[in-house]
Amino acid sequence: MKKELEKYAEIVIKKGINLYKGQCLNIETSKDDYDFSLILAETAYKNGAKYVNINVLSNDLTKYRVLYSSEYLDYLPYFLTNRYLEQLADDWANIRIDNTSEQDVLKEVPTDLLDKVTKTERFARRRLLEEYGKHKHSWCVICSPNENWAKKSVNGNVDNLWNILKPILRLDKEEPLKAWDEHGKILINRAETLNKLNLKKLEFRSKNCELNIYLTETSIWCGGPHATPDGRYFIANIPTEEIFTVPDYRMTEGKVKCSRPVKIMERVINGVWFEFKNGEVVNFGSDNDTETLEKFINTDSNSKYLGEVALVDKNSPIYKSSVIFNTILYDENAASHIALGNGYPSCLSNGSILKNKEDLLNAGCNVSLVHTDFMIGSEDMTVFGIDRSNKKHTIIDNGIFVI
Numbered sequence: 001m002k003k004e005l006e007k008y009a010e011i012v013i014k015k016g017i018n019l020y021k022g023q024c025l026n027i028e029t030s031k032d033d034y035d036f037s038l039i040l041a042e043t044a045y046k047n048g049a050k051y052v053n054i055n056v057l058s059n060d061l062t063k064y065r066v067l068y069s070s071e072y073l074d075y076l077p078y079f080l081t082n083r084y085l086e087q088l089a090d091d092w093a094n095i096r097i098d099n100t101s102e103q104d105v106l107k108e109v110p111t112d113l114l115d116k117v118t119k120t121e122r123f124a125r126r127r128l129l130e131e132y133g134k135h136k137h138s139w140c141v142i143c144s145p146n147e148n149w150a151k152k153s154v155n156g157n158v159d160n161l162w163n164i165l166k167p168i169l170r171l172d173k174e175e176p177l178k179a180w181d182e183h184g185k186i187l188i189n190r191a192e193t194l195n196k197l198n199l200k201k202l203e204f205r206s207k208n209c210e211l212n213i214y215l216t217e218t219s220i221w222c223g224g225p226h227a228t229p230d231g232r233y234f235i236a237n238i239p240t241e242e243i244f245t246v247p248d249y250r251m252t253e254g255k256v257k258c259s260r261p262v263k264i265m266e267r268v269i270n271g272v273w274f275e276f277k278n279g280e281v282v283n284f285g286s287d288n289d290t291e292t293l294e295k296f297i298n299t300d301s302n303s304k305y306l307g308e309v310a311l312v313d314k315n316s317p318i319y320k321s322s323v324i325f326n327t328i329l330y331d332e333n334a335a336s337h338i339a340l341g342n343g344y345p346s347c348l349s350n351g352s353i354l355k356n357k358e359d360l361l362n363a364g365c366n367v368s369l370v371h372t373d374f375m376i377g378s379e380d381m382t383v384f385g386i387d388r389s390n391k392k393h394t395i396i397d398n399g400i401f402v403i
Contacts (some may be wrong), residue, residue: 001162005036005170009043011169011238015180015225016140017093017116018234021048022281024092028055029144032101036144040095059102059266066106066113073116076124084128088138093234094139100149100327106266106341114265115295122369134227135346138234141329153325168239168330184235187224191243193403194221197393199385202247202309204336206381208259211276213252213338216364218349221245226346241318241333244310249366250279252306256338260331260375261324264296268326272374279305281340297340299370307343307366311336312397314375324386328373335377336396341370 013019025044029037034056041052066073087094089320106114121131132139143149149159166172173179199219204211223243226235257273271287281304286293297304312319318334325331343365345351354360357367383396395403 001159004040004162006043007176008169009036009039011171011176011180012040012095012140012142012383013043014049014177016142016235016238017095017138018094018232019044019047019049019138020232022050023048024051024053024087024090025049026053026087026092026094028057028094028096030099030101030332031056031058032148033097033099033144036379044397049120052062056262057099059099059284061103062114062117063105063109066109066117067347069165070113073113074120076120077251081124082390084125084297088128088131091137091192093137093343096139096141098143098327098329100143100152100325101146101260103148103152103263103266103268103326108336111267111292111295115299118265119299119369125305125368129342133342133344133346134351135228135234135236136260138228138232139236140234140238141236142238143325143327143329149325149327153323164321164323168321180235184224184233187240189242190401190403191221191223193384194243194245197385197387199393200388201386203384203386203397204254204256204376204381206378208257208378209255209381210254211254211256211338211376213306214248215245216248216348218351219245219247220347220349222344222347237333239318239330239333241316242310242312242337244308244344244347246365247306247309248279248364249302249305249307249361250364252279256376258374258376259335259378261326261327262331262372262374263326264372265292267292269293274374276306281305296370296372299341300368302366302368303341304337304359304368305340305366305368307341307371308339308347309337310339310373310375311383311401312394313396313401314377314379315401316326331375332373335375336381336383337373337375337377341368341372342366 027037037054108328145158147161150158170179202213255275261268269286269289275283379399385393385395
């Protein structure tokens with residue numbers, strides 16, 4: 001497996017963040033994925049990295065803080081904020097290995113206290129998140145195979161999980177780097193096709209979904225590699241199967257029941273459903289944890305509005321695997337989805353000139369401390385696009401792209 005992990009690391013460094021000679025790199029990892037972070041670091045140094053920092057994040061540590069230091073949950077030391085600002089000033093690349101090994105650690109932690117920690121940390125990182133959201137610096141979110149994730153997702157060991165991941169990561173191809181280039185072109189071409197249609201509305205229809213999502217006049221579809229201001233392309237999520245855009249957060253209408261579980265505040269929630277009116281979630285529920293869902297929806301004044309809509313069809317290798325991976329990175333790339341919370345200014349044709357929150361909101365782009373995806377795609381889903389001359393186009397028919 002080590003050689004295959006090294007090939008995976010090469011994909012992340014060369015295609016994910018597209019590291020350039022002399023660039024610094026920050027890697028965020030859990031303790032169980034530390035060994036793979038070292039492989040990433042070695043690969044980065046071999047490809048000209050100036051400095052690599054590995055930051056170990058732990059849900060156990062968060063649990064101890066919440067349980068035994070609840071009066072100080074709004075505190076963060078200044079050096080953390082200063083570190084984020086230094087990363088931006090010096091154009092650091094960033095890799096985050098999603099914490100798939102500690103999924104149940106925070107399950108018994110009071111959600112109100114966990115919410116307070118999350119808000120404090122997001123507020124400290126707000127500038128970093130804004131600039132990465134505008135693709136001013138390269139970043140990539142990935143997962144690494146570990147025993148706990150394997151038990152949760154495939155009820156097996158790491159080898160079982162790795163065999164499922166290899167085709168998803170295109171490591172089964174003779175030339176994985178070339179395969180990622182080709183896949184990126186498919187996603188870019190699909191996004192360009194939708195941009196040419198000049199859509200004003202999407203209609204999602206299935207047994208569990210009757211949802212109308214309106215787009216702004218400047219919404220643009222994106223997919224595959226993104227470009228930094230200096231023209232370097234990077235892939236923000238590995239894997240990725242989606243094309244996505246910013247909806248007008250003020251105009252979503254309808255009802256939908258999610259087709260896959262979602263992880264919120266480190267809790268896996270099943271059977272989530274929403275009702276929207278004038279863009280806002282006006283009613284909601286779940287099968288097992290509506291309390292946590294409610295706390296997320298009320299994170300701030302805009303966390304109950306959409307920031308993203310994304311299209312994925314059932315040709316996705318993640319969908320074909322039939323596995324619920326219990327991580328948004330993978331599960332969102334198995335099905336079309338919506339995201340409550342922050343929108344991506346990079347998905348607006350004029351996003352680069354929108355300077356502040358007021359500009360973004362006036363343009364129809366949501367601004368929030370959070371961004372979480374909820375999967376709504378299914379075998380029977382059909383998606384129509386209505387263009388600005390009111391012509392109707394079929395985009396997905398019974399779960400498959402027809403554009």
